[in-house]
Amino acid sequence: MGVRTVYKRPMADKFEVARLLREIGALLELEGENPFKIRAYENGARAVEAVAEDVAALAAEGRLTDVPGIGEALAKKIADILARGSTDVLDRLRAKHPPGVLDLLRVPDLGPKKIAALHGALGVGSVDELEAACLAGRVRGVKGFGEKTEAKILEGIRRLRARPAEVRVLLAGALEAADAIVAFLRRSPAALDVQLAGSARRGRETVGDLDVVAASRAPAELSAHFLAFPLVKDVIARGDTKTSVRLASGLQVDLRIVPPEDFATLLHHFTGSKAHHVKLRGIARDQGLTLSEWGLYRLPPRPARGGARADGDPGASAVAEVPLAAEEAPPDPSAKVSVGSEAELYRALGLAYIPPELREDTGELEAARAGRVPEDLVTLEDVRGLVHCHTTWSDGKATLLDMARAAEALGVEYLTVTDHSGTAHYAGGLDPDRLRRQWDEIARVQEQVGIRLLRGTEADILDDGALDWPDAILEQLEVVVASIHSRMKMDEAQMTARLVRAMSWPVFKIWGHGTGRLLNERPPYAVRVEEVLDALARSRGAVEVNGDPQRLDLEPRHVRAARDRGIPVVLSVDAHSTGALRYLRYAVLTARRGWVRRGDVLNTLPADAFARAVRPVA
Protein backbone atom coordinates (compact mmCIF):
# COMPACT_ATOMS: atom_id res chain seq x y z
CA MET A 1 0.00 0.00 0.00
CA GLY A 2 1.44 3.33 -1.01
CA VAL A 3 2.01 6.14 1.41
CA ARG A 4 -0.32 9.04 0.86
CA THR A 5 1.66 12.19 0.37
CA VAL A 6 0.74 15.81 0.24
CA TYR A 7 2.75 17.50 -2.48
CA LYS A 8 4.27 20.79 -1.68
CA ARG A 9 6.62 22.32 -4.19
CA PRO A 10 10.09 21.40 -2.90
CA MET A 11 12.62 24.11 -2.05
CA ALA A 12 15.21 22.51 -4.28
CA ASP A 13 15.47 20.32 -7.36
CA LYS A 14 17.85 17.38 -7.48
CA PHE A 15 20.72 19.46 -8.85
CA GLU A 16 20.39 21.95 -6.02
CA VAL A 17 20.35 19.03 -3.58
CA ALA A 18 23.52 17.67 -5.18
CA ARG A 19 25.16 21.08 -5.07
CA LEU A 20 24.48 21.45 -1.35
CA LEU A 21 25.70 17.92 -0.61
CA ARG A 22 28.93 18.83 -2.38
CA GLU A 23 29.18 22.02 -0.36
CA ILE A 24 28.85 20.02 2.84
CA GLY A 25 31.54 17.64 1.60
CA ALA A 26 33.92 20.48 0.76
CA LEU A 27 33.41 22.17 4.13
CA LEU A 28 33.89 18.88 5.99
CA GLU A 29 37.09 18.44 4.03
CA LEU A 30 38.33 21.73 5.43
CA GLU A 31 37.60 20.40 8.90
CA GLY A 32 39.83 17.40 8.26
CA GLU A 33 36.91 14.98 8.34
CA ASN A 34 37.33 11.34 7.41
CA PRO A 35 38.04 11.30 3.64
CA PHE A 36 35.64 8.42 3.16
CA LYS A 37 32.84 10.38 4.71
CA ILE A 38 33.63 13.22 2.32
CA ARG A 39 33.53 10.80 -0.57
CA ALA A 40 30.17 9.57 0.67
CA TYR A 41 28.80 13.10 0.21
CA GLU A 42 30.28 13.31 -3.27
CA ASN A 43 28.87 9.88 -4.14
CA GLY A 44 25.53 10.89 -2.71
CA ALA A 45 25.51 14.05 -4.83
CA ARG A 46 26.20 12.06 -7.96
CA ALA A 47 23.57 9.50 -7.02
CA VAL A 48 20.93 12.19 -6.56
CA GLU A 49 21.75 13.76 -9.92
CA ALA A 50 21.39 10.41 -11.62
CA VAL A 51 17.99 9.63 -10.12
CA ALA A 52 15.47 9.35 -12.94
CA GLU A 53 12.39 9.69 -10.74
CA ASP A 54 11.26 12.82 -8.96
CA VAL A 55 13.53 13.13 -5.92
CA ALA A 56 10.86 14.91 -3.88
CA ALA A 57 8.47 12.03 -4.50
CA LEU A 58 11.14 9.51 -3.47
CA ALA A 59 11.71 11.47 -0.28
CA ALA A 60 7.99 11.71 0.45
CA GLU A 61 7.61 7.97 0.09
CA GLY A 62 10.69 7.20 2.17
CA ARG A 63 12.41 5.50 -0.74
CA LEU A 64 15.56 7.63 -0.90
CA THR A 65 17.59 4.89 0.75
CA ASP A 66 16.71 2.60 -2.17
CA VAL A 67 19.16 4.68 -4.20
CA PRO A 68 22.65 3.14 -4.01
CA GLY A 69 24.97 5.57 -2.24
CA ILE A 70 22.24 7.10 -0.10
CA GLY A 71 21.82 5.75 3.42
CA GLU A 72 19.76 6.83 6.40
CA ALA A 73 21.88 9.86 7.22
CA LEU A 74 21.97 11.32 3.72
CA ALA A 75 18.29 10.58 3.17
CA LYS A 76 17.43 12.68 6.22
CA LYS A 77 19.61 15.56 5.03
CA ILE A 78 18.18 15.41 1.52
CA ALA A 79 14.66 15.52 2.92
CA ASP A 80 15.63 18.60 4.94
CA ILE A 81 17.05 20.31 1.87
CA LEU A 82 13.90 19.56 -0.11
CA ALA A 83 11.73 20.87 2.72
CA ARG A 84 13.58 24.02 3.70
CA GLY A 85 16.55 24.47 1.39
CA SER A 86 19.21 23.51 3.90
CA THR A 87 20.06 21.06 6.65
CA ASP A 88 21.49 21.32 10.15
CA VAL A 89 25.04 20.31 9.36
CA LEU A 90 25.17 22.77 6.46
CA ASP A 91 23.85 25.58 8.65
CA ARG A 92 26.50 24.78 11.23
CA LEU A 93 29.32 24.64 8.68
CA ARG A 94 28.26 27.87 6.99
CA ALA A 95 28.13 29.66 10.31
CA LYS A 96 31.61 28.48 11.15
CA HIS A 97 33.45 29.17 7.88
CA PRO A 98 33.72 32.47 6.04
CA PRO A 99 31.87 32.44 2.72
CA GLY A 100 35.05 32.97 0.67
CA VAL A 101 36.78 29.90 1.99
CA LEU A 102 35.42 27.51 -0.63
CA ASP A 103 36.98 29.66 -3.36
CA LEU A 104 40.36 28.83 -1.86
CA LEU A 105 39.90 25.21 -2.91
CA ARG A 106 40.03 26.39 -6.51
CA VAL A 107 43.57 27.70 -6.14
CA PRO A 108 45.92 25.14 -7.75
CA ASP A 109 48.08 23.14 -5.33
CA LEU A 110 46.04 24.38 -2.41
CA GLY A 111 44.03 21.68 -0.69
CA PRO A 112 42.02 21.46 2.50
CA LYS A 113 44.99 20.79 4.78
CA LYS A 114 46.94 23.80 3.61
CA ILE A 115 43.86 26.00 3.72
CA ALA A 116 43.16 24.91 7.29
CA ALA A 117 46.78 25.61 8.27
CA LEU A 118 46.69 29.07 6.70
CA HIS A 119 43.38 29.85 8.29
CA GLY A 120 44.62 28.72 11.68
CA ALA A 121 47.93 30.59 11.53
CA LEU A 122 47.00 33.74 9.60
CA GLY A 123 43.20 33.90 9.66
CA VAL A 124 43.10 33.71 5.87
CA GLY A 125 39.51 33.13 4.72
CA SER A 126 39.35 34.26 1.10
CA VAL A 127 41.45 34.42 -2.05
CA ASP A 128 42.02 38.14 -1.60
CA GLU A 129 43.26 37.68 1.96
CA LEU A 130 45.53 34.86 0.85
CA GLU A 131 47.02 37.01 -1.87
CA ALA A 132 47.69 39.81 0.59
CA ALA A 133 49.35 37.37 3.00
CA CYS A 134 51.61 36.03 0.25
CA LEU A 135 52.59 39.51 -0.92
CA ALA A 136 53.43 40.46 2.68
CA GLY A 137 55.66 37.38 2.95
CA ARG A 138 53.66 36.02 5.84
CA VAL A 139 52.85 32.63 4.28
CA ARG A 140 56.46 31.45 4.21
CA GLY A 141 56.56 31.73 7.98
CA VAL A 142 53.80 29.17 8.51
CA LYS A 143 55.03 25.71 9.47
CA GLY A 144 55.14 23.47 6.42
CA PHE A 145 55.27 26.39 4.01
CA GLY A 146 58.31 27.94 2.37
CA GLU A 147 59.20 30.55 -0.19
CA LYS A 148 58.55 28.23 -3.10
CA THR A 149 55.07 27.40 -1.89
CA GLU A 150 54.32 31.06 -1.37
CA ALA A 151 55.40 31.90 -4.90
CA LYS A 152 53.45 28.95 -6.25
CA ILE A 153 50.28 30.09 -4.50
CA LEU A 154 50.65 33.58 -5.96
CA GLU A 155 51.10 32.08 -9.40
CA GLY A 156 48.05 29.90 -8.81
CA ILE A 157 45.94 32.89 -7.86
CA ARG A 158 47.15 34.74 -10.94
CA ARG A 159 46.14 31.83 -13.18
CA LEU A 160 42.81 31.49 -11.42
CA ARG A 161 42.04 35.13 -12.12
CA ALA A 162 43.28 34.98 -15.69
CA ARG A 163 40.71 32.28 -16.46
CA PRO A 164 37.87 32.98 -14.10
CA ALA A 165 35.22 31.03 -15.97
CA GLU A 166 37.54 28.08 -16.53
CA VAL A 167 37.43 28.20 -20.29
CA ARG A 168 37.93 24.76 -21.69
CA VAL A 169 38.62 23.71 -25.24
CA LEU A 170 35.61 22.58 -27.24
CA LEU A 171 35.54 18.90 -28.08
CA ALA A 172 35.69 19.56 -31.82
CA GLY A 173 38.91 21.57 -31.58
CA ALA A 174 40.43 19.05 -29.21
CA LEU A 175 39.64 16.11 -31.48
CA GLU A 176 41.00 17.92 -34.49
CA ALA A 177 44.32 18.46 -32.73
CA ALA A 178 44.27 14.94 -31.33
CA ASP A 179 43.68 13.37 -34.73
CA ALA A 180 46.69 15.21 -36.13
CA ILE A 181 48.95 14.30 -33.21
CA VAL A 182 47.97 10.64 -33.17
CA ALA A 183 48.53 10.37 -36.93
CA PHE A 184 51.90 12.10 -36.57
CA LEU A 185 53.03 9.81 -33.76
CA ARG A 186 51.97 6.70 -35.69
CA ARG A 187 54.38 7.67 -38.45
CA SER A 188 57.33 7.04 -36.10
CA PRO A 189 58.95 3.60 -36.45
CA ALA A 190 59.27 3.62 -32.65
CA ALA A 191 55.49 3.67 -32.24
CA LEU A 192 53.89 0.24 -31.87
CA ASP A 193 50.51 1.61 -30.93
CA VAL A 194 49.14 5.12 -30.35
CA GLN A 195 45.70 6.06 -29.03
CA LEU A 196 43.88 9.11 -27.79
CA ALA A 197 42.80 8.79 -24.14
CA GLY A 198 41.36 11.23 -21.62
CA SER A 199 38.06 13.09 -21.62
CA ALA A 200 38.34 13.73 -25.36
CA ARG A 201 38.16 9.98 -25.97
CA ARG A 202 35.10 9.85 -23.72
CA GLY A 203 33.53 12.56 -25.88
CA ARG A 204 33.15 15.18 -23.15
CA GLU A 205 31.81 18.43 -24.58
CA THR A 206 34.87 20.35 -23.45
CA VAL A 207 38.32 19.15 -22.44
CA GLY A 208 41.08 20.65 -20.31
CA ASP A 209 44.01 18.95 -22.03
CA LEU A 210 44.79 16.04 -24.32
CA ASP A 211 46.07 12.68 -23.10
CA VAL A 212 47.76 10.48 -25.68
CA VAL A 213 49.18 7.05 -24.87
CA ALA A 214 51.66 4.98 -26.84
CA ALA A 215 53.32 1.58 -26.79
CA SER A 216 56.98 1.51 -27.68
CA ARG A 217 60.27 -0.31 -27.10
CA ALA A 218 62.16 2.91 -27.81
CA PRO A 219 60.42 5.58 -25.70
CA ALA A 220 63.23 8.14 -26.02
CA GLU A 221 63.00 7.99 -29.78
CA LEU A 222 59.22 8.32 -29.78
CA SER A 223 59.36 11.16 -27.27
CA ALA A 224 61.83 13.04 -29.50
CA HIS A 225 59.54 12.47 -32.47
CA PHE A 226 56.65 13.92 -30.46
CA LEU A 227 58.61 17.10 -29.78
CA ALA A 228 59.07 17.52 -33.52
CA PHE A 229 55.30 17.85 -34.05
CA PRO A 230 55.04 21.15 -35.95
CA LEU A 231 52.53 22.80 -33.63
CA VAL A 232 54.54 22.22 -30.43
CA LYS A 233 55.34 25.58 -28.88
CA ASP A 234 56.72 24.79 -25.40
CA VAL A 235 58.03 21.68 -23.69
CA ILE A 236 56.60 21.51 -20.18
CA ALA A 237 58.12 18.24 -18.98
CA ARG A 238 60.20 15.49 -20.48
CA GLY A 239 60.76 12.15 -18.83
CA ASP A 240 61.05 8.42 -19.51
CA THR A 241 57.36 7.70 -19.58
CA LYS A 242 55.81 11.13 -19.70
CA THR A 243 56.32 14.09 -22.01
CA SER A 244 54.15 17.20 -21.85
CA VAL A 245 53.99 20.03 -24.35
CA ARG A 246 51.92 23.06 -25.03
CA LEU A 247 50.69 23.61 -28.58
CA ALA A 248 50.60 26.98 -30.28
CA SER A 249 46.86 27.01 -29.56
CA GLY A 250 47.59 26.85 -25.83
CA LEU A 251 46.31 23.29 -25.49
CA GLN A 252 48.46 21.06 -23.29
CA VAL A 253 49.20 17.56 -24.57
CA ASP A 254 50.54 14.78 -22.34
CA LEU A 255 52.10 11.77 -24.02
CA ARG A 256 52.73 8.64 -21.98
CA ILE A 257 54.79 5.79 -23.32
CA VAL A 258 55.00 2.24 -21.96
CA PRO A 259 56.07 -1.18 -23.25
CA PRO A 260 53.36 -2.92 -25.29
CA GLU A 261 52.45 -5.36 -22.51
CA ASP A 262 51.32 -2.41 -20.32
CA PHE A 263 49.52 -0.52 -23.08
CA ALA A 264 45.98 -1.72 -22.44
CA THR A 265 45.97 -0.79 -18.76
CA LEU A 266 47.67 2.52 -19.53
CA LEU A 267 45.08 3.38 -22.15
CA HIS A 268 42.33 2.44 -19.75
CA HIS A 269 43.83 4.39 -16.88
CA PHE A 270 44.24 7.62 -18.81
CA THR A 271 40.83 7.37 -20.41
CA GLY A 272 39.12 7.75 -17.03
CA SER A 273 36.88 8.97 -15.70
CA LYS A 274 38.15 9.20 -12.18
CA ALA A 275 34.81 8.19 -10.68
CA HIS A 276 34.67 5.16 -12.98
CA HIS A 277 38.14 4.13 -11.86
CA VAL A 278 37.45 4.53 -8.18
CA LYS A 279 34.51 2.19 -8.39
CA LEU A 280 36.26 -0.22 -10.74
CA ARG A 281 39.19 -0.52 -8.37
CA GLY A 282 36.82 -1.28 -5.57
CA ILE A 283 35.41 -4.11 -7.69
CA ALA A 284 38.95 -5.34 -8.36
CA ARG A 285 39.72 -5.26 -4.66
CA ASP A 286 36.61 -7.28 -3.87
CA GLN A 287 38.05 -9.97 -6.10
CA GLY A 288 41.51 -9.94 -4.55
CA LEU A 289 43.01 -7.85 -7.33
CA THR A 290 44.54 -4.40 -7.51
CA LEU A 291 44.47 -2.15 -10.55
CA SER A 292 46.64 0.77 -11.58
CA GLU A 293 48.01 2.20 -14.82
CA TRP A 294 50.81 -0.36 -14.52
CA GLY A 295 48.51 -3.31 -14.67
CA LEU A 296 46.28 -5.71 -12.85
CA TYR A 297 47.84 -7.64 -9.93
CA ARG A 298 46.64 -10.35 -7.61
CA LEU A 299 46.77 -9.21 -3.99
CA PRO A 300 48.37 -11.39 -1.38
CA PRO A 301 45.64 -13.15 0.60
CA ARG A 302 44.28 -11.19 3.54
CA PRO A 303 44.12 -12.61 7.01
CA ALA A 304 40.77 -14.30 7.44
CA ARG A 305 38.43 -13.06 10.15
CA GLY A 306 37.36 -16.40 11.56
CA GLY A 307 35.35 -19.16 9.93
CA ALA A 308 35.89 -20.99 6.69
CA ARG A 309 36.86 -19.09 3.59
CA ALA A 310 34.57 -19.02 0.64
CA ASP A 311 37.30 -20.30 -1.66
CA GLY A 312 36.61 -23.83 -0.54
CA ASP A 313 39.90 -24.23 1.29
CA PRO A 314 38.95 -23.95 4.96
CA GLY A 315 42.38 -25.09 6.07
CA ALA A 316 44.01 -22.06 4.50
CA SER A 317 42.31 -19.49 6.66
CA ALA A 318 44.38 -20.03 9.77
CA VAL A 319 47.74 -19.81 8.05
CA ALA A 320 47.15 -17.37 5.18
CA GLU A 321 48.51 -14.36 7.02
CA VAL A 322 49.77 -11.36 5.13
CA PRO A 323 53.55 -11.11 5.35
CA LEU A 324 54.49 -8.07 7.41
CA ALA A 325 56.42 -6.50 4.56
CA ALA A 326 53.61 -6.90 2.05
CA GLU A 327 52.43 -3.30 2.40
CA GLU A 328 55.70 -1.81 1.26
CA ALA A 329 56.77 -4.50 -1.18
CA PRO A 330 56.82 -3.57 -4.86
CA PRO A 331 54.30 -5.44 -7.00
CA ASP A 332 55.34 -9.05 -7.41
CA PRO A 333 55.78 -9.61 -11.17
CA SER A 334 54.47 -13.15 -10.83
CA ALA A 335 51.21 -11.73 -9.45
CA LYS A 336 50.56 -9.74 -12.61
CA VAL A 337 47.50 -10.65 -14.62
CA SER A 338 48.17 -10.39 -18.33
CA VAL A 339 45.84 -7.85 -19.96
CA GLY A 340 45.97 -7.49 -23.74
CA SER A 341 43.06 -5.14 -24.28
CA GLU A 342 40.50 -3.08 -22.41
CA ALA A 343 37.92 -5.78 -23.10
CA GLU A 344 40.21 -8.33 -21.42
CA LEU A 345 40.61 -6.03 -18.45
CA TYR A 346 36.86 -5.80 -17.90
CA ARG A 347 36.51 -9.54 -18.50
CA ALA A 348 39.17 -10.27 -15.88
CA LEU A 349 37.00 -8.33 -13.42
CA GLY A 350 33.88 -10.26 -14.38
CA LEU A 351 32.43 -7.36 -16.37
CA ALA A 352 31.22 -6.78 -19.90
CA TYR A 353 33.20 -4.30 -21.99
CA ILE A 354 32.27 -0.68 -21.31
CA PRO A 355 32.77 1.83 -24.15
CA PRO A 356 34.73 4.98 -23.18
CA GLU A 357 31.71 7.28 -23.56
CA LEU A 358 29.91 5.42 -20.76
CA ARG A 359 32.75 5.50 -18.22
CA GLU A 360 31.34 8.13 -15.86
CA ASP A 361 30.05 5.99 -12.98
CA THR A 362 26.45 6.62 -13.88
CA GLY A 363 25.39 3.01 -13.72
CA GLU A 364 27.65 1.49 -16.36
CA LEU A 365 29.52 -0.74 -13.92
CA GLU A 366 26.31 -2.18 -12.50
CA ALA A 367 25.09 -2.73 -16.05
CA ALA A 368 28.37 -4.43 -16.97
CA ARG A 369 28.10 -6.79 -14.04
CA ALA A 370 24.57 -7.71 -15.09
CA GLY A 371 25.57 -8.04 -18.75
CA ARG A 372 23.29 -5.15 -19.68
CA VAL A 373 25.71 -2.71 -21.31
CA PRO A 374 24.20 -1.81 -24.67
CA GLU A 375 26.21 -3.45 -27.42
CA ASP A 376 24.56 -1.45 -30.16
CA LEU A 377 25.30 2.14 -29.15
CA VAL A 378 24.81 4.28 -32.21
CA THR A 379 27.86 4.82 -34.44
CA LEU A 380 28.69 7.31 -37.16
CA GLU A 381 28.27 4.57 -39.76
CA ASP A 382 24.73 3.86 -38.60
CA VAL A 383 23.47 7.33 -39.54
CA ARG A 384 21.87 7.54 -42.96
CA GLY A 385 20.59 11.08 -43.14
CA LEU A 386 21.63 14.59 -42.14
CA VAL A 387 19.06 16.53 -40.14
CA HIS A 388 18.70 20.24 -39.44
CA CYS A 389 20.51 22.38 -41.98
CA HIS A 390 20.27 25.99 -43.05
CA THR A 391 20.87 27.52 -46.47
CA THR A 392 21.17 30.98 -47.95
CA TRP A 393 17.35 31.10 -47.79
CA SER A 394 17.85 32.08 -44.14
CA ASP A 395 21.17 32.39 -42.28
CA GLY A 396 23.14 29.58 -43.94
CA LYS A 397 26.33 30.41 -45.83
CA ALA A 398 25.90 27.87 -48.62
CA THR A 399 23.19 27.54 -51.25
CA LEU A 400 20.69 24.75 -51.15
CA LEU A 401 22.39 23.09 -54.12
CA ASP A 402 25.83 23.27 -52.45
CA MET A 403 24.48 21.82 -49.22
CA ALA A 404 22.75 18.99 -51.06
CA ARG A 405 25.85 18.14 -53.07
CA ALA A 406 28.08 18.27 -49.98
CA ALA A 407 25.73 15.93 -48.15
CA GLU A 408 25.69 13.58 -51.11
CA ALA A 409 29.50 13.60 -51.16
CA LEU A 410 29.48 12.49 -47.52
CA GLY A 411 27.57 9.40 -48.57
CA VAL A 412 24.29 9.99 -46.76
CA GLU A 413 20.88 9.16 -48.24
CA TYR A 414 18.88 12.24 -47.28
CA LEU A 415 19.03 15.81 -46.01
CA THR A 416 16.38 17.85 -44.22
CA VAL A 417 16.21 21.50 -45.26
CA THR A 418 15.17 23.43 -42.16
CA ASP A 419 15.62 27.15 -42.56
CA HIS A 420 14.32 29.53 -39.92
CA SER A 421 10.70 30.64 -39.58
CA GLY A 422 9.49 34.22 -39.85
CA THR A 423 9.89 35.35 -36.25
CA ALA A 424 13.65 34.82 -36.50
CA HIS A 425 14.07 38.12 -38.41
CA TYR A 426 17.72 38.41 -37.44
CA ALA A 427 18.36 35.08 -39.16
CA GLY A 428 16.43 35.88 -42.32
CA GLY A 429 13.51 33.68 -41.34
CA LEU A 430 11.06 32.77 -44.08
CA ASP A 431 7.48 33.99 -44.39
CA PRO A 432 4.88 31.69 -45.99
CA ASP A 433 5.45 33.20 -49.41
CA ARG A 434 9.22 32.73 -49.39
CA LEU A 435 8.77 29.27 -47.89
CA ARG A 436 6.65 28.23 -50.89
CA ARG A 437 9.26 29.59 -53.25
CA GLN A 438 11.88 27.60 -51.38
CA TRP A 439 9.80 24.47 -51.96
CA ASP A 440 10.02 25.18 -55.70
CA GLU A 441 13.78 25.36 -55.46
CA ILE A 442 13.94 22.18 -53.38
CA ALA A 443 12.03 20.48 -56.20
CA ARG A 444 14.51 21.79 -58.79
CA VAL A 445 17.59 20.80 -56.77
CA GLN A 446 16.05 17.39 -56.11
CA GLU A 447 16.38 16.77 -59.87
CA GLN A 448 20.13 17.42 -59.69
CA VAL A 449 21.22 15.25 -56.77
CA GLY A 450 21.05 11.60 -55.83
CA ILE A 451 19.93 12.08 -52.22
CA ARG A 452 16.43 12.76 -50.96
CA LEU A 453 15.65 16.31 -49.81
CA LEU A 454 12.96 16.88 -47.20
CA ARG A 455 10.99 20.12 -46.97
CA GLY A 456 11.35 21.29 -43.41
CA THR A 457 11.54 24.20 -41.05
CA GLU A 458 13.21 25.22 -37.84
CA ALA A 459 10.12 26.77 -36.34
CA ASP A 460 10.54 29.28 -33.55
CA ILE A 461 8.81 28.47 -30.30
CA LEU A 462 7.03 31.74 -29.49
CA ASP A 463 6.75 33.26 -26.02
CA ASP A 464 3.47 31.51 -25.34
CA GLY A 465 4.66 28.13 -26.57
CA ALA A 466 2.99 28.27 -29.98
CA LEU A 467 4.87 27.21 -33.11
CA ASP A 468 5.65 29.95 -35.58
CA TRP A 469 3.60 28.57 -38.53
CA PRO A 470 -0.12 28.30 -39.20
CA ASP A 471 -1.57 24.82 -39.37
CA ALA A 472 -2.01 25.12 -43.13
CA ILE A 473 1.77 25.34 -43.50
CA LEU A 474 2.65 22.73 -40.88
CA GLU A 475 0.44 20.27 -42.78
CA GLN A 476 2.52 20.68 -45.90
CA LEU A 477 5.93 20.35 -44.30
CA GLU A 478 7.80 17.06 -44.17
CA VAL A 479 9.82 17.74 -41.03
CA VAL A 480 9.62 20.27 -38.19
CA VAL A 481 12.41 21.20 -35.80
CA ALA A 482 11.02 23.40 -33.00
CA SER A 483 13.49 25.60 -31.13
CA ILE A 484 13.72 28.63 -28.90
CA HIS A 485 15.74 31.59 -30.18
CA SER A 486 14.40 34.50 -28.17
CA ARG A 487 13.26 35.49 -24.69
CA MET A 488 15.78 33.12 -23.14
CA LYS A 489 15.86 34.81 -19.76
CA MET A 490 12.37 33.78 -18.72
CA ASP A 491 12.21 32.32 -15.26
CA GLU A 492 12.15 28.58 -14.85
CA ALA A 493 8.41 28.23 -14.34
CA GLN A 494 7.54 30.34 -17.39
CA MET A 495 10.13 28.66 -19.59
CA THR A 496 9.01 25.20 -18.54
CA ALA A 497 5.37 26.06 -19.25
CA ARG A 498 6.32 27.54 -22.62
CA LEU A 499 8.21 24.41 -23.66
CA VAL A 500 5.65 22.01 -22.26
CA ARG A 501 3.00 23.74 -24.36
CA ALA A 502 5.21 23.68 -27.46
CA MET A 503 6.01 20.02 -27.03
CA SER A 504 2.35 19.19 -26.49
CA TRP A 505 1.39 20.61 -29.92
CA PRO A 506 -0.33 17.84 -31.88
CA VAL A 507 2.26 17.62 -34.64
CA PHE A 508 5.41 15.55 -34.79
CA LYS A 509 8.24 17.93 -33.93
CA ILE A 510 11.88 17.56 -33.08
CA TRP A 511 12.87 19.59 -30.01
CA GLY A 512 15.86 21.59 -31.29
CA HIS A 513 18.94 22.46 -29.18
CA GLY A 514 16.99 21.82 -26.01
CA THR A 515 18.62 24.03 -23.41
CA GLY A 516 19.99 26.77 -25.64
CA ARG A 517 23.44 26.78 -24.11
CA LEU A 518 26.53 27.99 -25.94
CA LEU A 519 29.56 26.39 -24.33
CA ASN A 520 31.90 28.91 -22.72
CA GLU A 521 29.48 31.70 -23.69
CA ARG A 522 25.92 31.28 -22.59
CA PRO A 523 24.49 29.09 -19.87
CA PRO A 524 21.49 26.88 -20.58
CA TYR A 525 18.20 28.60 -19.97
CA ALA A 526 16.33 27.83 -16.80
CA VAL A 527 13.96 24.98 -17.49
CA ARG A 528 12.83 21.75 -15.85
CA VAL A 529 13.92 19.53 -18.70
CA GLU A 530 12.29 16.40 -17.36
CA GLU A 531 8.84 18.02 -17.34
CA VAL A 532 9.33 19.00 -20.96
CA LEU A 533 10.35 15.43 -21.75
CA ASP A 534 7.24 14.14 -20.01
CA ALA A 535 5.15 16.35 -22.29
CA LEU A 536 7.04 15.16 -25.32
CA ALA A 537 6.56 11.55 -24.31
CA ARG A 538 2.80 12.10 -24.11
CA SER A 539 2.70 13.93 -27.42
CA ARG A 540 4.32 13.09 -30.73
CA GLY A 541 7.91 14.10 -31.12
CA ALA A 542 11.61 13.48 -30.83
CA VAL A 543 14.59 15.15 -29.20
CA GLU A 544 17.53 16.48 -31.11
CA VAL A 545 21.13 15.86 -30.10
CA ASN A 546 22.72 18.89 -31.69
CA GLY A 547 26.21 18.30 -33.12
CA ASP A 548 27.22 21.96 -33.27
CA PRO A 549 30.45 21.92 -31.22
CA GLN A 550 29.32 24.92 -29.23
CA ARG A 551 25.92 23.46 -28.41
CA LEU A 552 26.04 19.66 -27.98
CA ASP A 553 22.70 19.69 -26.27
CA LEU A 554 20.65 18.10 -24.98
CA GLU A 555 23.23 17.04 -22.42
CA PRO A 556 23.85 13.30 -22.11
CA ARG A 557 21.91 12.97 -18.86
CA HIS A 558 18.92 14.59 -20.55
CA VAL A 559 19.30 12.44 -23.61
CA ARG A 560 19.30 9.42 -21.36
CA ALA A 561 16.21 10.67 -19.58
CA ALA A 562 14.55 11.06 -23.00
CA ARG A 563 15.33 7.57 -24.18
CA ASP A 564 14.26 6.17 -20.82
CA ARG A 565 10.86 7.70 -21.63
CA GLY A 566 10.86 6.05 -25.04
CA ILE A 567 11.28 9.34 -26.88
CA PRO A 568 13.05 8.86 -30.21
CA VAL A 569 16.32 10.69 -30.86
CA VAL A 570 17.52 12.59 -33.90
CA LEU A 571 21.23 13.27 -34.40
CA SER A 572 21.49 16.68 -36.00
CA VAL A 573 24.19 18.83 -37.54
CA ASP A 574 22.48 22.24 -37.29
CA ALA A 575 24.67 23.11 -40.25
CA HIS A 576 25.02 26.67 -41.52
CA SER A 577 27.76 25.71 -44.01
CA THR A 578 28.86 22.67 -45.97
CA GLY A 579 31.78 22.06 -43.60
CA ALA A 580 29.39 21.90 -40.65
CA LEU A 581 27.76 18.78 -42.08
CA ARG A 582 30.64 16.97 -40.41
CA TYR A 583 29.34 17.96 -36.99
CA LEU A 584 27.51 14.66 -37.03
CA ARG A 585 30.55 13.08 -35.38
CA TYR A 586 30.03 15.15 -32.23
CA ALA A 587 26.32 14.46 -32.13
CA VAL A 588 27.09 10.73 -32.26
CA LEU A 589 29.58 10.97 -29.38
CA THR A 590 27.13 12.96 -27.27
CA ALA A 591 24.33 10.51 -27.98
CA ARG A 592 26.55 7.57 -27.03
CA ARG A 593 27.25 9.34 -23.73
CA GLY A 594 23.49 9.31 -23.29
CA TRP A 595 23.38 5.51 -23.85
CA VAL A 596 21.57 5.93 -27.16
CA ARG A 597 21.33 2.82 -29.29
CA ARG A 598 21.03 2.50 -33.04
CA GLY A 599 17.35 1.66 -32.78
CA ASP A 600 16.61 4.80 -30.75
CA VAL A 601 17.77 7.09 -33.57
CA LEU A 602 15.34 8.06 -36.30
CA ASN A 603 17.98 9.10 -38.81
CA THR A 604 19.47 5.64 -38.86
CA LEU A 605 16.33 4.72 -40.83
CA PRO A 606 16.27 4.63 -44.65
CA ALA A 607 14.86 7.76 -46.27
CA ASP A 608 11.28 6.55 -46.72
CA ALA A 609 10.96 5.20 -43.21
CA PHE A 610 12.51 8.35 -41.77
CA ALA A 611 10.12 10.56 -43.74
CA ARG A 612 7.15 8.54 -42.47
CA ALA A 613 8.42 8.70 -38.89
CA VAL A 614 8.85 12.48 -38.78
CA ARG A 615 5.86 13.60 -40.88
CA PRO A 616 4.42 16.47 -38.81
CA VAL A 617 0.77 15.76 -39.43
CA ALA A 618 -0.20 12.13 -39.82
Add this chain to the structure above:
DNA sequence: GCCGTTTTCGGCCCGACTGTTTTCAGTCG
Protein backbone atom coordinates in the same frame (compact mmCIF):
# COMPACT_ATOMS: atom_id res chain seq x y z
C1' DG B 1 28.66 8.25 5.59
C1' DC B 2 27.94 3.80 2.90
C1' DC B 3 27.96 -1.03 2.50
C1' DG B 4 27.88 -6.55 2.76
C1' DT B 5 27.90 -14.20 -2.70
C1' DT B 6 33.50 -13.36 3.53
C1' DT B 7 31.39 -8.87 6.75
C1' DT B 8 26.16 -5.17 10.59
C1' DC B 9 32.09 -3.72 11.80
C1' DG B 10 35.87 -2.52 9.44
C1' DG B 11 36.86 -1.71 5.49
C1' DC B 12 36.58 2.12 1.76
C1' DC B 13 41.61 3.10 -5.33
C1' DC B 14 46.32 4.00 -6.73
C1' DG B 15 50.68 6.09 -7.85
C1' DA B 16 53.57 10.28 -9.06
C1' DC B 17 55.26 14.44 -7.82
C1' DT B 18 56.55 18.37 -4.92
C1' DG B 19 58.30 20.86 -1.23
C1' DT B 20 59.35 20.51 3.00
C1' DT B 21 61.35 17.76 5.46
C1' DT B 22 65.28 13.97 7.78
C1' DT B 23 61.00 10.17 6.84
C1' DC B 24 56.65 12.39 5.01
C1' DA B 25 52.27 15.03 4.19
C1' DG B 26 49.66 17.17 0.84
C1' DT B 27 47.92 17.53 -3.74
C1' DC B 28 46.74 15.96 -8.15
C1' DG B 29 44.82 13.18 -11.82
